[in-house]
Amino acid sequence: MKQKRQKSLGLPGYFALSAAIGLGTGTFAHAQDTDPNTAVAERGHYLAIAADCAACHTAPGSSKAFAGGYGIASPLGSIYSTNITPSKEYGIGNYTEKEFAHALREGIRRDGAHLYPAMPYTSYTKLTDDDIHALYVYFMTSVKPVESSPQKTELPFPYNIRASMAIWNALFLDDTRFKPDPSKSVEVNRGHYLSYALAHCDTCHTPRNAMMAEKGSSPLAGASLSSWYAPNVTSDPVSGIGGWSNDDLFRYLKTGDVPGKAQAGGPMAEAIEHSFQYLSDADIRAMVAYIKQVPAISDSKDKAPRESYGKISDRESVYRALPASRISRGEYLFSGECAACHRPTGQGSPDGYYPQLFHNTALGAPIADNLITTILMGVRREVNGHTTYMPGFGPGSYVDSLSDQDIADISNYVEQRFGNPNVKVTPDDVKLIRSGGPKPLIAQLGAFTVPAMIGAALILAVAILFFIRLSRKAKA
Numbered sequence: 272m273k274q275k276r277q278k279s280l281g282l283p284g285y286f287a288l289s290a291a292i293g294l295g296t297g298t299f300a301h302a303q304d305t306d307p308n309t310a311v312a313e314r315g316h317y318l319a320i321a322a323d324c325a326a327c328h329t330a331p332g333s334s335k336a337f338a339g340g341y342g343i344a345s346p347l348g349s350i351y352s353t354n355i356t357p358s359k360e361y362g363i364g365n366y367t368e369k370e371f372a373h374a375l376r377e378g379i380r381r382d383g384a385h386l387y388p389a390m391p392y393t394s395y396t397k398l399t400d401d402d403i404h405a406l407y408v409y410f411m412t413s414v415k416p417v418e419s420s421p422q423k424t425e426l427p428f429p430y431n432i433r434a435s436m437a438i439w440n441a442l443f444l445d446d447t448r449f450k451p452d453p454s455k456s457v458e459v460n461r462g463h464y465l466s467y468a469l470a471h472c473d474t475c476h477t478p479r480n481a482m483m484a485e486k487g488s489s490p491l492a493g494a495s496l497s498s499w500y501a502p503n504v505t506s507d508p509v510s511g512i513g514g515w516s517n518d519d520l521f522r523y524l525k526t527g528d529v530p531g532k533a534q535a536g537g538p539m540a541e542a543i544e545h546s547f548q549y550l551s552d553a554d555i556r557a558m559v560a561y562i563k564q565v566p567a568i569s570d571s572k573d574k575a576p577r578e579s580y581g582k583i584s585d586r587e588s589v590y591r592a593l594p595a596s597r598i599s600r601g602e603y604l605f606s607g608e609c610a611a612c613h614r615p616t617g618q619g620s621p622d623g624y625y626p627q628l629f630h631n632t633a634l635g636a637p638i639a640d641n642l643i644t645t646i647l648m649g650v651r652r653e654v655n656g657h658t659t660y661m662p663g664f665g666p667g668s669y670v671d672s673l674s675d676q677d678i679a680d681i682s683n684y685v686e687q688r689f690g691n692p693n694v695k696v697t698p699d700d701v702k703l704i705r706s707g708g709p710k711p712l713i714a715q716l717g718a719f720t721v722p723a724m725i726g727a728a729l730i731l732a733v734a735i736l737f738f739i740r741l742s743r744k745a746k747a
């Protein structure tokens with residue numbers, strides 16, 4: 272009884288977009304066209320997919336590709352993406368290639384104003400001139416102009432002072448192009464470029480410092496994205512994914528499902544759905560080659576790999592024999608809410624559509640964030656025309672029926688039986704993650720980083736002014 276509901280929200284706009292620009296037919300893979308400009312535009316199209324421009328610049332449910340209006344929610348109000356179609360009036364039709372490069376790599380608009388870092392210029396700053404050119408040609412010649420303006424971003428004072436970003440940029444924007452490392456293979460360098468300049472794995476998987484800049488000392492060591500947690504994906508065999516084979520990682524990036532290891536939900540599912548699944552096998556192999564040699568970062572608290580925890584349960588027959596009063600509340604709820612799909616044994620379905628819960632990173636992880644968030648929001652991923660769907664049990668979802676206590680009880684049961692027995696979940700943990708809310712997922716990432724970056728910049732600005740005054744006084 273596979274339950275494949277049609278999606279009610281998400282990004283149907285992307286599929287309309289796919290149709291509009293011929294994506295999904297693999298056209299970009301055939302760049303042997305005679306017209307050299309077409310070939311450049313096709314390369315630009317591929318780069319735009321690898322960099323996931325459409326995910327943010329197309330409003331959910333809209334058929335107007337790249338017309339903007341996607342609201343990245345922040346506690347201070349939404350930051351809306353802009354129209355980047357070649358419309359001269361509403362889009363970027365008047366941008367020269369130099370101005371386009373400036374926006375992508377330095378975060379500065381044509382009119383000189385600073386962009387908020389909801390636009391990932393901190394990653395795109397690594398893009399080569401050639402790739403900027405290809406993207407520019409693609410946007411100017413192949414994207415259809417849309418003659419309308421999306422909703423404007425209006426953050427309250429003082430966050431509307433875009434100039435504050437100049438201070439943050441001066442401190443933390445490493446405005447340099449990608450430099451290949453001659454000691455590494457061509458493939459590893461290609462993978463590095465794809466993973467950092469385009470796919471920006473680091474924006475989610477690298478922890479940030481108090482000023483919300485990525486910690487250069489611990490690349491890909493794992494970071495919280497409010498409700499979801501992007502795990503350590505360094506080559507450490509215990510804390511990271513050193514124990515995964517190259518084929519495992521390849522399959523994960525292409526499909527989001529590696530049986531007996533991990534499934535991709537939340538923002539990772541979005542990245543796979545909108546971007547990675549369309550990349551060529553050679554490019555994904557290059558990313559795998561790069562990621563697998565990222566220096567190991569280990570956490571001494573981790574005792575065994577995430578995917579190694581848990582085993583099959585023999586409780587199936589118990590349910591028939593025992594009255595509900597004889598099993599724990601967590602197990603009782605599990606048998607009612609989860610076992611129909613994941614089986615009382617935790618084995619999932621034979622075809623793997625419903626995954627097994629033991630040897631599953633969401634349950635073997637040292638923190639329960641991804642387990643709790645999965646229960647609240649479910650999983651949705653469309654890959655290769657197939658939908659993978661688990662209903663969420665949180666607010667606004669299909670079955671909003673479980674309390675914080677219920678979810679804590681289920682979590683503790685599944686952690687004990689199938690996962691990391693050291694992980695304990697309290698109703699307050701669930702409440703905290705619930706308050707992150709089931710917002711669009713890219714929005715969750717922006718929600719905390721952007722205001723924090725601006726806030727940090729403003730605090731710095733005040734501090735600098737204060738010191739200037741102090742030193743003036745000292746001189747006087």
Ligand code: HEC
Binds near residue numbers: 395
């Ligand atoms: C994670 C979301 C996100 C992604 C991915 C993204 N953008 Fe943006 N972009 C934004 C937001 C939000 C703004 C508006 C920011 C603001 O108002 O300060 C923006 C602004 C811009 C602007 C300035 C346009 C203007 O208003 O004058 C350009 C150009 C641009 N993006 C191009 C791109 C391109 C090309 C890509 C892919 C290579 C891309 N963006 C990917 C979120 C994104």
Ligand code: HEC
Binds near residue numbers: 540
């Ligand atoms: C928008 C944020 C985001 C981006 C970009 C992103 N990831 Fe992830 N990634 C996550 C989250 C969140 C998870 C946890 C998903 C889950 O368990 O359902 C995850 C999970 C993973 C996992 C599985 C780890 C495990 O233990 O289950 C791997 C491997 C991974 N990501 C690699 C990458 C690579 C490589 C890139 C870039 C090519 C990348 N990710 C880009 C957010 C992101």
Ligand code: HEC
Binds near residue numbers: 528535
């Ligand atoms: C209607 C069927 C169904 C029900 C009910 C269900 N699940 Fe799932 N579950 C799925 C599917 C489908 C996936 C995703 C498989 C994939 O990504 O390939 C999944 C994935 C998961 C994952 C891995 C998520 C990740 O991102 O790493 C966990 C953990 C999980 N379920 C736990 C639960 C728990 C606990 C319950 C009960 C509260 C539950 N599921 C109820 C179908 C279901």
